[in-house]
Every structure is written in structure tokens, then in C-alpha cells.
Amino acid sequence: MDKKTNSLSSFISRFRVLIQAVATIVTNLHLPNFFKGEIHQGRTKMVCVPGLNCYSCPGAAGSCPIGAFQAVVGSSGFNFSYYISGILILFGVLLGRFICGFLCPFGWFQELLYKIPTKKLSTKRFEALRYLKYIILLVMVVALPVLVTNSLGMGDPWFCKYLCPQGILEGAIPLALVSDGIRSALGALFTWKAFLLGLVVLLSVVFYRSFCKWLCPLGAFYALFNKISLLEMNVNKGRCISCGKCVRACKMDVDVTKHPNHAECIRCGMCIKACPTDAVRFNYGFGKRRKSI
Template identity: 55%
Template sequence: MKKLPRWIVQSFTTLITNLNLKGFINGTLYRGKLKSVCVPGLNCYSCPGAIGSCPIGSLQSVIGSPNKKFSFYIVGILLLISTAIGRFVCGWLCPFGWFQELIHKIPSKKFSTKKLYKLTYIKYIILVLFVIVLPITIVNELGMGNPYFCELICPVGILEGAIPLAIANPSIRGALGWLFTWKFIVLIGIISLSMFLYRPFCKWICPLGAIYGLFNKYSVYHIALNKNKCINCNKCSNACSMDIDVIKNQNHSECIRCNECVKSCPTKALKVKFGLKESEENQSEKISY
């Protein structure tokens, strides 16, 4: 059976997570029971089409609540997804990840980010500081912390929420202020970078990708290398838009499971697997029989 192209899965996922199409016309949000369910990718709660909640937004809401309760549901969902498929979400199921890829297809000179690898640690700083620490420590008179990542950094809220709502709803247009202007500048910056660099937001900024990336090495869904078949041609690493040395680390925290490395391997040394990882010794024994 022929596998579906990744862009079809990405477009289908984007549609499924934004099924409230009438919201784009009415300028209103869906507030049904499904809105309490977290979707796996970064898709803004304030998007008029969204039928689910963003896991990062939901996590901040709980962390910033007056009671500072620990949400077993949200953390459990994140752990379940992380240990099952890791950053497969980023490569296949995230609407904003797909949006960056579409922008990257605009004809222009493309640049590698290998020399900028240290910038990938920024997203972990953002996860700790803006998603966890600030909502806990900076609170209002009611003891509530703001979702600082959503308010100050995340461009998805502007792209999916503020812009379509402002187009459809005149009252919202009149209420836009400096925060909208700032976030719009951030969005334009991400769009501009995406033309020349592959997925800059995913590489350097996204805290959701940071969470999933921490579990890439341990996720049930993984990429395995058979060293007996590998000829060290480096075609896999050259095919990786996330600038990973695939031969050294097939399940790097930056791997979004796009599987281009697997497709590029001339000897089929790389394979996508779903299950417990086997040791290199076991793989070698299988080849010898």
C-alpha cells in the first residue's frame, strides 16, 4: 500500500483541528465540549475554527491559576504523546509547522542553520521561563498569572486568531492595541525567516517542540539504523532539513520524523519502527542469519 504524502496528512490534520469553519465567517469561537480536549500540535484556542485547545495554552492556564494546581490531564496527554511518537507531531500533525513549510517553498535562496545550532536551546529557556516560571511568579491581585508565552511570543495566536477574528468582527478590530502590533511584528519576522530558513520557529522558539524533543530518544515511534547496511554516504544527513547528523543520532531531539532521511538512503539502512528499540548487537545477529 502506497503511503500518503506528508503534506496530505498535514493538510488533513489542519482541517480536522479547525472544523468550525463558520467561525471564520461569524468571527466567533467554538465553545463546545471538544474545546476542553487538547490537540497534539500548536493550534491556537482563539482561532475561530479551532475545536480543541492548544496544549501549551492549556498548561499555562493551569499553572497560572490562583490555586496553581497540577493538571494530570494535560501533563498526562503530553507525556503520552511524547513517549509514543515524540516530535512526529511537529513533522506531521502541527498546523503551524506546515505553515512554515509552505512559506519555505516560496522561491528564494535557502540557508542552512547548522552553524546556528546553539540557538535550538532557546526554546527550552522559553519553556521554563515563559510557560512555567513567569505564570507562577508574576500574578495579578487575584493571584492569577498570565499565559506569557501566548501573549508575548507565540505568533500562532495572531495568524490563526487575531487576524481572522478582526477581519470578521468590527468590534474586535477597534479593540486592537500595542500587543497586536508587537505580535504581528513577530509573525512577520517568522514568515520572513521561513522563506530562507527551514522551520525557524520549530527549531528555536516552540516550547511544545521542546517538550516532545526531550522524549525523541525514548519514543516508541523511532528511526533505526542498521550499521551493517550503512555505507556512510551521508545522503541521509544531506536530506535532513533540521540539520541533524543522522548517522550519529537517528532520534535527535531536533528530528521531526519527516522521514526524508529514510527515503534518501540507497541501501535501506534506515527504517521507521514502532516498538521497543533493539540493541545494535541484536540487529547484527539478525543480519548474520
């Protein structure tokens, strides 16, 4: 059996929690705003962060790509956002769902909840629910804000308004805690979304990343790029001893030996950590020039 080596892939996988924490802080750099009850208003908000992070979070340094897309297509001037689509395409090609595994604050939040010691349930028998996130992307993010408009030609951000729990977690709760005005204005919509957040929290305690697997439109978009992303998983067949440890370690229900670039793989590196022979690694680069790291 080959000995385990200290590859960059192994290093990145081992320090994933640290990378997730740093990514969450960098995404929400304006920490004093949490005490002031206001949001950052600088020009960095013109640029999107890679993960699901509400731009109404007091600390948010940039914009949520899903919220920003709906803001543009729901405005009276545009029916499609080339700007946000371009940013998402770049993120997708450069990193794919590595963003979900390492850079998304809401993904990290769910992982922390999953660490609560309770009985854990498998999501394998709910595989059909994976497709729900693609429907949410198409219907609530792309179609409805354009098709259902008011007399001024403006559409609602349907996903942000009716489904996204991140707006409550990062926006409503911290703002309402310090602002009487916000607190007194919260109504039925807040109650509905707070219920959804509670549901996602409960599901996340027993199911690994249930929101990412079934509901997240941003994850759905990046999933489309996993097969052609510059960052991919690679299983060295010469080193693999078919012990199955990687498959058992994967909480996204992916068999990395058969489908290394499966749409559900969030590149979390659990298979890399589990492999006793260092057969599983990240690859990065173009076509044949890609390198195992």
C-alpha cells in the first residue's frame, strides 16, 4: 500500500473549517455595523461574493449573486443580467462547487448545526429532491421576477422574498436586535421566513447540508459547472485499493471513484482525508495541462 503523502489537496481538506471561517469573515467584514443596526453602503457592494450571503447582512462587504440577479431582472430596465451571469460563469468555471464546500457562509452554518450530537439520517433515499433546486433556480430566480411585474414593470425577488432563510438569519435578526424601527415593521412575511429558517435549522441538525442539497439555487448553478470546472476531483486508479472509505466518508452521497465530478460534489475533501493511499486529489488547470495538487 502506498503511504499517505502531504499533498496540497490533503492540506486544504484538513484546514477546511478554518478556510470556511475566514471566508465568512471576509464576506462580512463590516462587523461594527452589527452594533449600529445599519448595512455597509460602499461601492464594494457592486461586486458579488461567491457564496450565499445576504446583502442586507450588516457586515456584508459585497452582494449576494442570487439577490443581485433578481434585483437586475426585476428592475424595469432589464429582463436578464449579463453582469451577474458573467460573474457566476467565472466563479463556476474557476472553482465550481468548491465554493459551496469552502466559501459559502450558509453552507458552513449548516455544517456547524450538523455537528450537534444527535441521531443523523441519510439523504440517499431523498435523491429526487436534488432536482428541486434547479426548479427553484429557473422559476423563482430567473422567470418569476421577469414575468410577474407591477404597473411600473418591476418584479419581486421571489427567492429572496419567499424562500431564502439567509435573509432572516443574516439580515432580519441582527438588524431587528438593535433597531426598533426594523423590529416594529416585521410582519407575516418575516414569520413565514423565520418558520422556514427554523425548518432548515432542524433539518440541518439531522441531515447534512439539506438546504444545499435540495433548495439552494446558487448551488444548482455551480453544479452545472462541476464537470467542466478548472478545479476537479481526480482518483488515481493506480493508487486506489477499492477500500470504499471515500464513498463512506462522502456526506453528499457521491461515489468519487465512479463520478469524480458529480454535480452534487461540493469538493469538501472528505474523500481526500479518508483515502489511506492518497489516491484522491484535487486537480486544477485546463484540459490535459491540469495538475494534481
